[in-house]
Amino acid sequence: MKAGVLESMGTVVVREIDRPACPGRGALLRVHACAICGSDLRTFRYGHRAVQLPHVLGHEIAGTVVESGGREDLEEGIQVTLCPAVSCGVCANCRAGRFNRCDRLIALGEDIPGGFAEYVSIPPRLIDAGYLVPVPSNVCPEHAALAEPLGCVLNGQELLDVTLGDTMAVIGLGAIGCMHVAVARKRGVRQIIAVDISPTRLDIARGFEADIYVNAAEEDPVGIVDRATGGRGVDVVVVACPSGEAQKQALNMAAKGGRVSFFGGLPHRDSQVSLDTNLIHYGELRVVGAFGSLPVHIVRAVDLIATGAIPVDQLATHVFPLDDIARAFEVAASEDSLRVVVSP
Ligand SMILES: [Zn+2]
Ligand SMILES: [Zn+2]
Numbered sequence: 001m002k003a004g005v006l007e008s009m010g011t012v013v014v015r016e017i018d019r020p021a022c023p024g025r026g027a028l029l030r031v032h033a034c035a036i037c038g039s040d041l042r043t044f045r046y047g048h049r050a051v052q053l054p055h056v057l058g059h060e061i062a063g064t065v066v067e068s069g070g071r072e073d074l075e076e077g078i079q080v081t082l083c084p085a086v087s088c089g090v091c092a093n094c095r096a097g098r099f100n101r102c103d104r105l106i107a108l109g110e111d112i113p114g115g116f117a118e119y120v121s122i123p124p125r126l127i128d129a130g131y132l133v134p135v136p137s138n139v140c141p142e143h144a145a146l147a148e149p150l151g152c153v154l155n156g157q158e159l160l161d162v163t164l165g166d167t168m169a170v171i172g173l174g175a176i177g178c179m180h181v182a183v184a185r186k187r188g189v190r191q192i193i194a195v196d197i198s199p200t201r202l203d204i205a206r207g208f209e210a211d212i213y214v215n216a217a218e219e220d221p222v223g224i225v226d227r228a229t230g231g232r233g234v235d236v237v238v239v240a241c242p243s244g245e246a247q248k249q250a251l252n253m254a255a256k257g258g259r260v261s262f263f264g265g266l267p268h269r270d271s272q273v274s275l276d277t278n279l280i281h282y283g284e285l286r287v288v289g290a291f292g293s294l295p296v297h298i299v300r301a302v303d304l305i306a307t308g309a310i311p312v313d314q315l316a317t318h319v320f321p322l323d324d325i326a327r328a329f330e331v332a333a334s335e336d337s338l339r340v341v342v343s344p
Helices: 038-046 124-128 147-159 175-186 199-208 221-228 244-253 277-283 295-306 322-333
Strands: 002-008 011-016 027-035 060-067 079-082 119-122 132-134 167-171 191-196 212-215 234-239 254-262 286-289 316-321 339-343
Touching (some): 060 119, 060 147, 079 295, 119 124, 147 295, 167 175, 167 221, 167 244, 191 199, 191 221, 199 212, 221 244, 244 254, 244 277, 254 277, 316 322, 322 339
Parallel strands (some): 167 191, 167 234, 191 212, 234 254, 254 286, 316 339
Antiparallel strands (some): 002 011, 027 060, 027 119, 060 079, 079 132
């Protein structure tokens, strides 16, 4: 089969490799769409501790089940999407149903081959956990592939208790930041301040109905949040960009009693950030992380996409055939795109 292989940092090439076998009680998918995630870009540029090169990345996948490994609970021929978490099923976190916090988590597209290929092999454990989710056939694969990042956003906002009447700042207006804006609007957030340092990104993000857009390269976003909220700060801040500076700003934007999500990971060599922890102490801030999602979030994400509640057509800004994956990574790294989808 054809696959987009990351051969060395910064070099992805299309090659013929062996088509994977369908594991017993697992599945084999014919991949129709795989979106380029910020984490794929990070691995492409800087490498990843779990990724041995050469490797096939990609975990935001939509495809068709072509083999079902003898499972009676999985129908061949249906469209599916997935969460790439292969959890152990027996650690304390798995037993609590928090498969995304599994102590022995294996990630499809990191530890094992991912979706930038014609076929991808799905381990049985991913299906047992409920992470392989059917998608109505009227949803196009380019949109279905966005259920995974949208599921992560739903998980993140659940952990933040985003609720009716909140005010919110979102720092970083890539696809994830724009999804946060769109989801927050649906949850009844009354004022959204959207921040980025790229004028291009800010332009694209204007389609997502934040109330105030701030170019942090030109204006002080903390000052603007301050003025917009009468000096109070916002109830919720989401940092959706790989920037320690943005994490610092987030603590300064939060109202007392506010909730702050460090939603985006930082490059693993650059994740030490010096924060004014007194802002957390005196402000009684709640700082939360967010990683991956639960099956319920993927199911809900598929519903939101299928019913048009979240404008995924605005999020999937580019589609490239697998043969053009190198170009797809270039465009994904540029500021002109939100999600770039590879279509094998
Ligand atoms: Zn992702
Ligand atoms: Zn586990």
